[in-house]
Amino acid sequence: MEDSGFIGDPRRIRVLAGVAEALVALADAGYERIVVTNQSGVARGLFGEPDVVNVNRALADELAVRGATLDAFYYCTHLDSCTCRKPLPGMIHAAVAERDVDLARSVVFGDRGSDIALAHAVGIPGILVNELPNYDGPEPLYRARTFADGVRFFLEHVVAR
Numbered sequence: 001m002e003d004s005g006f007i008g009d010p011r012r013i014r015v016l017a018g019v020a021e022a023l024v025a026l027a028d029a030g031y032e033r034i035v036v037t038n039q040s041g042v043a044r045g046l047f048g049e050p051d052v053v054n055v056n057r058a059l060a061d062e063l064a065v066r067g068a069t070l071d072a073f074y075y076c077t078h079l080d081s082c083t084c085r086k087p088l089p090g091m092i093h094a095a096v097a098e099r100d101v102d103l104a105r106s107v108v109f110g111d112r113g114s115d116i117a118l119a120h121a122v123g124i125p126g127i128l129v130n131e132l133p134n135y136d137g138p139e140p141l142y143r144a145r146t147f148a149d150g151v152r153f154f155l156e157h158v159v160a161r
């Protein structure tokens with residue numbers, strides 16, 4: 001979705017063009033679609049955990065209207081002193097432990113250096129959906145123009161390989 005900073009209000013969700021279709025392509029290829037998100041706005045007192053749940057639900061609903069589904073949400077509400085805030089891999093470890101996920105065949109899509117560092121922390125490909133010239137995070141496997149572009153690259157050049 002559009003990056004609008006700390007988001008505790010479901011009405012501020014804007015799903016970007018092509019995202020739903022790309023999620024459907026991943027589902028068709030047999031991939032679970034799991035959201036792992038840092039929500040330190042809770043630790044900062046900007047909003048509560050119920051707001052995070054509401055935002056997640058609204059995002060899922062927004063995607064459902066376009067025929068796409070998400071399989072799970074993992075979120076970190078902390079600011080520090082936890083093992084789940086990206087780039088720490090706690091949320092991925094939880095997803096692997098709780099769901100039927102094959103980590104070796106998984107991939108992280110994200111728009112920040114912490115997302116790519118997360119991928120590297122668990123030894124899987126990281127695809128950056130961010131073409132900004134000021135990106136200074138770890139080197140991703142691929143820099144995508146859009147989420148759909150990243151998914152296309154992953155399915156054609158990583159999965160098919």
Ligand SMILES: [Zn+2]
Pocket residue numbers: 076077078079082083084085
């Ligand atoms: Zn945490």
